[in-house]
Amino acid sequence: MEPVKVGLLGLGTVGGGTANVLARNAEEIARRAGRGIRITHAAAREYDPSRILGLDQMKVTDDAFEVVNDPEVEIVIELIGGYSPAKELVLQAIANGKHVVTANKALIALHGNEIFAAAQARGVTVAFEAAVAGGIPIIKALREGLSANRIQWAAGIINGTGNFILTEMRNKGRDFDDVLAEAQALGYAEADPTFDVEGIDAAHKLTILASIAFGIPLQFDKTYTEGITRIEQQDVTYANELGYRIKHLGVTRKTEKGVEMRVHPTLIPERCLIANVDGVMNAVMVKGDAVGPTLYYGAGAGAEPTASAVVADVIDVVRALTSDPENRVPHLAFQADELSDLPILGMEDVVTACYLRMQVADKPGVMATIAGIFADFDISIEAIKQKEPGEGETEVTLIMLTHRVLERKMNQALERIEALETVHGPVMRIRAEALAS
Secondary structure, three states: OOOEEEEEEOOOHHHHHHHHHHHHOHHHHHHHHOOOEEEEEEEOOOOOHHHOOOHHHOEEEOOHHHHHOOOOOOEEEEOOOOOOOHHHHHHHHHHOOOEEEEOOHHHHHHHHHHHHHHHHHHOOOEEOHHHOOOOOOHHHHHHHHOOOOOEEEEEEEOOHHHHHHHHHHHHHOOOHHHHHHHHHHOOOOOOOOHHHHOOHHHHHHHHHHHHHHHOOOOOHHHOEEOOOOOOOHHHHHHHHHOOEEEEEEEEEEEOOOOEEEEEEEEEEEOOOHHHHOOOOEEEEEEEEOOOEEEEEEEEOOOHHHHHHHHHHHHHHHHHOOOOOHHHOOOOOOOOHHHOOOOOEOOHHHOEEEEEEEEEEEOOOOHHHHHHHHHHHOOOOEEEEEEEOOOOOOOEEEEEEEEOOEEHHHHHHHHHHHHOOOOEEEEEEEEEEOOOOO
């Protein structure tokens, strides 16, 4: 049987890794897929021929539309990234009746609903395992391995750059700006690190996870997003003293009122497995009603870890080439006409515990006043730490850990507390999750 011909858009880090994995493991892949898989046409403006296997078997062009319009190409792998021209290329490939594999989380999070509808109408597949958590097969686990379950919640460290920064701050006592500069030097963070440190990259991925977990349309604009740029070394230290570690977490949970979708710094008990995921590694916890909590860990980025997920998707598509489109695994796990209109909760309707750090005047009665405000809003305190002032200092650092509280109540309480003359500056808040229920 003739090999399946693949068109590859992008020969950068992941594109080169994908070409290398397909070439190096060609025999093993053919045994798994039932047919050979060969890249015959590729598009790239810049690439390093010395690091890409199998170039002699490819026609390489700088026109990506030439690849998606090639009548011999059956599967298009989109590894350009970004919103445009990736969206136009993917939709053109679908219109041409070609299956698509992509690692583009931004494209799926923002335009996935339109892309999947087009694919459904044309009877082709769009596969996107590599769009979330790199080489970890979390999409397949949620969509297929856990399909017997009602998913209760999912929480993940899904951005390696942010995890590297927080790990270095904890392990070596370094400041945020210092570690960010190193992350950029090592290639973990871009020259403009906004997508990583402000949580946008993680929010793209969480949007996809939530949709697959709960059978809802992709709704990136409703994902609450908060970065790690305000985290100070003292917060990392105080969290450790309380038995917690700070992680930049994406959390989605189904409640009676709707679905939570939020990305923010989070205190996690240090005994939790996910709290011990360090460096650039990723991990996702998923709790189903039947299976209970499960954990998926691995490399969230990199040439070959991501290529591992891309090629696995290609193999799945090849296996399904002759199957009835109506009987393939649905793009978002649930049948297209069975997606739910569950509301997405605003952040004020979410319930979490909170870590609070504030600078207060070193005067009698200050603590009682703050405690009284919390009592007015039914906010219960789990732990309090007060740092002794240095000689001649007139203010102290006050650390509090609350029990779970409705975000709206906490916002109202903090507004009153920050208005006190004895509280100096804004209160630092980091939400906390036990990830046990």
